[in-house]
Amino acid sequence: MAEARTKRSLIRRGLCMLLSVLAVVHGGAAWADTIEGIVAVVDERLIMRSDLDARLEEMGVDPLDTARVQRVLDIMVEDIVVEKTYAKYGLPPVDPQQVTAVAQQNRSSYAFARAVIMRKMLMDMMVASRVVVTPQMVRNYYEATPKYSGRPALQLEQIAIKDDAERTARAMAALKDGRSFEEVAKSFSDLLTGGSANIGWVPLDHLDQAARTPLENAKEGDIVGPIAIGGYSCIFKVVGRDTIDRKDLDEVRDEITASLEDRSREQAFEYWLKLTMSEHFIYKQKFSF
Numbered sequence: 001m002a003e004a005r006t007k008r009s010l011i012r013r014g015l016c017m018l019l020s021v022l023a024v025v026h027g028g029a030a031w032a033d034t035i036e037g038i039v040a041v042v043d044e045r046l047i048m049r050s051d052l053d054a055r056l057e058e059m060g061v062d063p064l065d066t067a068r069v070q071r072v073l074d075i076m077v078e079d080i081v082v083e084k085t086y087a088k089y090g091l092p093p094v095d096p097q098q099v100t101a102v103a104q105q106n107r108s109s110y111a112f113a114r115a116v117i118m119r120k121m122l123m124d125m126m127v128a129s130r131v132v133v134t135p136q137m138v139r140n141y142y143e144a145t146p147k148y149s150g151r152p153a154l155q156l157e158q159i160a161i162k163d164d165a166e167r168t169a170r171a172m173a174a175l176k177d178g179r180s181f182e183e184v185a186k187s188f189s190d191l192l193t194g195g196s197a198n199i200g201w202v203p204l205d206h207l208d209q210a211a212r213t214p215l216e217n218a219k220e221g222d223i224v225g226p227i228a229i230g231g232y233s234c235i236f237k238v239v240g241r242d243t244i245d246r247k248d249l250d251e252v253r254d255e256i257t258a259s260l261e262d263r264s265r266e267q268a269f270e271y272w273l274k275l276t277m278s279e280h281f282i283y284k285q286k287f288s289f
Helices: 002-037 049-059 066-088 096-106 110-126 135-144 165-176 181-188 209-216 249-277
Strands: 038-042 045-048 151-162 198-203 223-229 232-244 282-284
Touching: 038 049, 038 066, 045 049, 045 066, 049 066, 066 110, 066 249, 066 282, 096 110, 110 249, 135 249, 151 165, 151 181, 151 223, 165 181, 165 223, 165 232, 198 232, 209 223, 209 232
Parallel strands: none
Antiparallel strands: 038 045, 038 282, 151 198, 151 232, 223 232
């Protein structure tokens, strides 16, 4: 630890001496240009504004979005620390073919892909064994995730009459007279599904808002409408109500476990990386406050 502090002190002193020499030899203007060109320092490594601009362009980040610019610079600094740590532990060189494949898959630069691979290998080595996912954690995640609980849906029959108020009124009168919904649909509807009024199970969140609101609280057997939707006067009959797309815990247990392991591994690695970065001299320009 004392050795690391001494190293950081020497690097800091050396950087200050370098900038001082530039100021004396080249004058104030050259010194200012040099300072403005440096956006980060990691030990003896410099990140120039041009390096940052190239990464912003690669990642499609707006240079005016200061919060995202700051995060990109943070990642670039982390990449250097990861590279140094990777070398420190004597890990095998990254396979160039693997780097090329990752770069092509992610449409990123070779350097960025190489950093991603080194980060993954360090993560697996340093924190994989510390990740613990308990059955209760899996259940809590399952119960708190809406996509596993399914979506409310209605089984509907529909009469859709295009731009004809008089025909719509006659269809409603026929229903009130007790004719079956299917029979009225075949007589009046301009839209049928396979010759039938039944349009099957429809999730509530797939319905047009104009229909969703009145149908949301409708009971089985209720007839709702007419409702104007996209140039049609629509009349609906609620045939059934249920929850669809629900997944049992046993069905998604492995998926949830893997997701929680990935999240825990990433959190543990970020903590470890933060400790590791404290062993290096790091300067970063602030773009957001």
